[in-house]
Amino acid sequence: MAVLESILSENDRIASANQRDFVTNGVWTLNLMSSPGAGKTMLLKRTLAGLGEEVRVGVLEGDITTSLDADELDGFGAAISLVNTSAGFGGECHLDAVMVRSGLSRLPLVDLDLLIIENVGNLVCPAEFDVGEHSRAMVYAVTEGEEKPLKYPVMFRAADVVVVNKIDLLPHLDFDLDLFRSNLTAVNPGATVIELSARTGEGVERWCDWLRTQFGGLRGSARPAS
Amino acid sequence: MAVLESILSENDRIASANQRDFVTNGVWTLNLMSSPGAGKTMLLKRTLAGLGEEVRVGVLEGDITTSLDADELDGFGAAISLVNTSAGFGGECHLDAVMVRSGLSRLPLVDLDLLIIENVGNLVCPAEFDVGEHSRAMVYAVTEGEEKPLKYPVMFRAADVVVVNKIDLLPHLDFDLDLFRSNLTAVNPGATVIELSARTGEGVERWCDWLRTQFGGLRGSARPAS
Numbered sequence: 001m002a003v004l005e006s007i008l009s010e011n012d013r014i015a016s017a018n019q020r021d022f023v024t025n026g027v028w029t030l031n032l033m034s035s036p037g038a039g040k041t042m043l044l045k046r047t048l049a050g051l052g053e054e055v056r057v058g059v060l061e062g063d064i065t066t067s068l069d070a071d072e073l074d075g076f077g078a079a080i081s082l083v084n085t086s087a088g089f090g091g092e093c094h095l096d097a098v099m100v101r102s103g104l105s106r107l108p109l110v111d112l113d114l115l116i117i118e119n120v121g122n123l124v125c126p127a128e129f130d131v132g133e134h135s136r137a138m139v140y141a142v143t144e145g146e147e148k149p150l151k152y153p154v155m156f157r158a159a160d161v162v163v164v165n166k167i168d169l170l171p172h173l174d175f176d177l178d179l180f181r182s183n184l185t186a187v188n189p190g191a192t193v194i195e196l197s198a199r200t201g202e203g204v205e206r207w208c209d210w211l212r213t214q215f216g217g218l219r220g221s222a223r224p225a226s
Numbered sequence: 227m228a229v230l231e232s233i234l235s236e237n238d239r240i241a242s243a244n245q246r247d248f249v250t251n252g253v254w255t256l257n258l259m260s261s262p263g264a265g266k267t268m269l270l271k272r273t274l275a276g277l278g279e280e281v282r283v284g285v286l287e288g289d290i291t292t293s294l295d296a297d298e299l300d301g302f303g304a305a306i307s308l309v310n311t312s313a314g315f316g317g318e319c320h321l322d323a324v325m326v327r328s329g330l331s332r333l334p335l336v337d338l339d340l341l342i343i344e345n346v347g348n349l350v351c352p353a354e355f356d357v358g359e360h361s362r363a364m365v366y367a368v369t370e371g372e373e374k375p376l377k378y379p380v381m382f383r384a385a386d387v388v389v390v391n392k393i394d395l396l397p398h399l400d401f402d403l404d405l406f407r408s409n410l411t412a413v414n415p416g417a418t419v420i421e422l423s424a425r426t427g428e429g430v431e432r433w434c435d436w437l438r439t440q441f442g443g444l445r446g447s448a449r450p451a452s
Contacts, residue, residue: 003229004316036261036349036378037370064350066376090230091380093319093350121377123262124290124319124348143369143392144263150292151347152262154317166369172398174425199400 011129014097018104018132025109027058028215029117031095031133033155036121038141039165041069042198043207044118048076050208051114055215058115060103062095069118081106085120094125097132114215123148127158135214141166142173146180153187161192163207168197237355240323244330244358251335253284254441255343257321257357259381260365262347265391267295268424269365269433270344274302276434277340281441284341286329288321295344307332311346320351323358340441349374353384361440367392368399372406379413387418389433394423 022029034040048057058079061070070082083103085092092099100117107115117133119126127136138159140148143166149156156162162184170177177195184191194210196203248255260266274283284305287296296308309329311318318325326343333341343359345352353362364385366374369392375382382388388410396403403421410417420436422429 035263035347036374037367063377065379066373068373068377093348120350121261122319122348122350124346125351141263141369143367143395147292147294148262151289151294153291169369169395169398172395 008128011097014101015130015132018097018101020132021104021109022115022132022134025112027109027112027115029115029133029135030211030214031117031119031126031131031136032139033119033123033126033136033159034121034139035123035141035144038121038139038144039198040118040121040139041072043139043163043165043196043204044073044116045076046198046201046204047116047208047211048073048078050204051211053077055212056111056113058107058109058112060095060100060107060115060117062099062103062118062120064091064093064120079107079112093120093122094129095119095131096129100131114211123152123155127155135160137161137163139163139165142170142175142177142180146176146183149180149183149187156184156191157188159188159191161194161210162188164193164195165198167195167202168200234354237323240327241356241358244323244327246358247330247335248341248358248360251338253335253338253341255341255359255361256437256440257343257345257352257359257362258365259345259349259352259362259385260347261349261367261370264347264365264367264370265424266344266347266365267298269389269391269422269430270299270342271302272424272427272430273342273434273437274299274304276430277437279303281438282337282339284333284335284338286321286326286333286341286343288325288329288344288346290317290319290346305333305338319346319348320355321345321357322355326357340437349378349381353381361386363387363389365389365391368396368401368403368406372402372409375406375409375413382410382417383414385414385417387420387436388414390419390421391424393421393428394426 061082065086070080081103083099136158194207287308291312307329309325362384420433
């Protein structure tokens with residue numbers, strides 16, 4: 001337990017350094033988490049297209065191995081830094097502050113408005129590591145069932161916003177959206193919920209609006225929400 | 227690193243004790259793993275119904291918290307032991323050999339033919355912990371995308387059988403089954419692949435047949451495959 005506390009304390013020290021760099025450079029930072037296959041990368045592609053050239057976005061892409069997701073995001077105008085946890089970080093199942101710091105060294109922070117950190121696909125461990133972010137979002141696919149907020153409360157409690165993805169599949173599932181929302185409210189009554197389909201694009205504009213409001217606030221400008 | 231090696235060495239010592247108990251009691255044991263929401267519990271319900279009263283099944287149900295899955299399986303004739311990793315195990319994101327051992331104390335091993343250990347929903351960490359099982363299976367939902375064998379190779383390599391679930395949704399997805407199988411072959415050419423839908427029941431009999439072959443082999447009987 002002393003070992004774990006020591007690891008977390010070291011993590012928090014580096015997370016504070018990351019946070020200072022974000023604030024100094026005026027870049028608002030989001031930690032984006034989900035199960036594997038919930039649709040983080042597809043949502044990011046939609047996000048980069050939706051925010052357009054008006055916003056300077058960086059993506060810190062966390063994966064255990066491969067550059068598949070980073071390659072997917074290439075060509076959408078974002079600065080991308082890939083962090084593979086299998087390369088010097090023991091193949092870890094999450095990003096921690098040290099890994100994020102290593103990826104930051106390859107990003108032009110001063111030129112960015114918004115940095116999105118795509119965490120490793122995992123509904124448990126990423127929520128336990130502060131990486132210095134301003135806010136936490138999770139993507140949840142309706143294919144995952146209604147009860148997961150109760151079964152994975154640490155992640156659902158950590159999220160400021162829950163993106164409910166794959167709503168285009170609702171007609172083909174037994175998923176009860178009201179039950180899901182009631183389970184989510186039970187563990188995190190304050191979470192913002194945005195329903196969308198990254199595949200069809202339905203609802204993505206509301207997500208982009210939410211992002212604009214957040215980093216607009218950091219700038220202190222009266223940036224309109226849409 | 228020394229700490230991690232020490233933890234894994236202790237795990238392997240207890241896993242060996244579990245394995246001895248399985249063999250002594252003549253119970254064949256499967257470690258069932260997947261991402262959250264891939265359909266392990268629904269498959270288990272189908273499995274218990276499909277194997278019928280001829281097979282004496284135990285389920286060791288691993289969840290971080292709640293008895294939701296254990297409750298789902300109630301009434302299907304299996305002996306069930308719930309292990310919550312939040313209760314004395316630090317809310318861990320996987321089952322290890324010690325947690326499994328604690329759950330075994332509540333199961334009548336000598337009366338069982340087959341024990342299925344439903345691991346915590348997580349596509350990374352469970353694969354790193356031997357719990358003394360005879361075999362490892364993973365459930366993979368076609369909603370999770372084709373590329374995950376490449377991105378989560380430790381789990382896909384660890385699996386003796388990959389159950390490709392939710393095939394009833396294929397007409398509504400862009401999922402390329404051939405590409406998935408080719409990615410799986412790249413990391414684990416020897417894996418048995420069984421396509422099914424736990425929701426509709428399509429293909430479940432092949433999975434039950436595979437299970438019968440496995441624990442039939444342990445018994446040394448010429449048990450027919452169906």
